Amino acid sequence: MKLVTWNVNSLKVRLSHLLQWLEANPVDVVCIQETKLTDDKFPLAELNAAGYQVAFSGQKTYNGVAILSKLPIQDVVRNNPHYDDAQQRLLAATIGGVRIICAYVPNGQEVGSDKYAYKLAWFEALHTWVAAEMAAHERFAILGDYNIAPEARDVHDPAEWEGRIHFSIPERAALQELMALGLSDAFRLFEQPEKQYSWWDYRQMAFRRNRGLRIDHILLSKALAERCTACHIDRETRKWEQPSDHAPVVATIGD
DNA sequence: ATGGCAATAGAGTATTGA
Numbered sequence: 001m002k003l004v005t006w007n008v009n010s011l012k013v014r015l016s017h018l019l020q021w022l023e024a025n026p027v028d029v030v031c032i033q034e035t036k037l038t039d040d041k042f043p044l045a046e047l048n049a050a051g052y053q054v055a056f057s058g059q060k061t062y063n064g065v066a067i068l069s070k071l072p073i074q075d076v077v078r079n080n081p082h083y084d085d086a087q088q089r090l091l092a093a094t095i096g097g098v099r100i101i102c103a104y105v106p107n108g109q110e111v112g113s114d115k116y117a118y119k120l121a122w123f124e125a126l127h128t129w130v131a132a133e134m135a136a137h138e139r140f141a142i143l144g145d146y147n148i149a150p151e152a153r154d155v156h157d158p159a160e161w162e163g164r165i166h167f168s169i170p171e172r173a174a175l176q177e178l179m180a181l182g183l184s185d186a187f188r189l190f191e192q193p194e195k196q197y198s199w200w201d202y203r204q205m206a207f208r209r210n211r212g213l214r215i216d217h218i219l220l221s222k223a224l225a226e227r228c229t230a231c232h233i234d235r236e237t238r239k240w241e242q243p244s245d246h247a248p249v250v251a252t253i254g255d
Numbered sequence: 256a257t258g259g260c261a262a263t264a265g266a267g268t269a270t271t272g273a
Contacts, residue, residue: 010262036263061263062271107272147273166273199273202260213273245273
């Protein structure tokens with residue numbers, strides 16, 4: 001089973017990229033963030049035609065998440081039952097016996113801002129929900145755009161980013177505490193090349209200079225981590241015309 | 256230090272993202 005997370009930064013703009021990528025990469029489950037589409041505008045027919053069933057939860061202009069799957073999608077839950085949130089950032093579903101959460105963690109904008117406080121409160125509530133889901137599902141995965149780089153090696157210039165949004169100590173601590181529930185970062189289960197990132201700023205040729213952050217993650221429960229055979233970031237899409245600023249992350253789970 | 260780039264809403268430019 002191949003699991004993917006990809007922040008597409010507007011599914012309207014990136015639908016052709018997604019379809020092109022799926023054709024070349026016939027994966028089983030794709031967690032999409034930043035669809036930026038209300039549900040009535042969701043491109044359901046196109047994704048069905050590509051062979052995927054879809055659950056989605058969107059809003060106008062911002063946020064919006066979706067789960068694509070070749071297998072039937074069961075027990076869909078929108079949003080965190082432990083946190084009242086008008087923003088559409090979370091979607092849970094059971095697919096092939098695996099409980100999956102698709103997450104778009106708030107950006108936080110700037111350390112100390114209202115949005116930063118929202119990010120941390122939101123994440124704490126996510127922790128509560130994930131604990132409950134993990135207690136109920138041995139095979140559990142949470143994929144998404146965390147907007148947090150876990151370690152210095154996940155940041156192109158740690159000195160420049162130290163203490164700033166996406167790499168502040170409280171953000172990293174919150175992610176660590178979530179993982180302490182028994183989740184493994186699929187990417188770090190394997191030897192990886194140096195300087196692997198999942199996001200690059202559109203500005204100042206950041207991609208060409210590989211000035212990026214690894215902020216998109218696939219976290220796996222023990223039962224899935226011990227079955228995980230590979231994980232990589234697909235940088236190719238970032239080279240395409242009019243790309244998303246994020247690249248897909250792919251994890252392979254064996255039987 | 257600021258803005259740089261992109262998407263959206265909506266018709267100028269502001270907001271948000273990361």
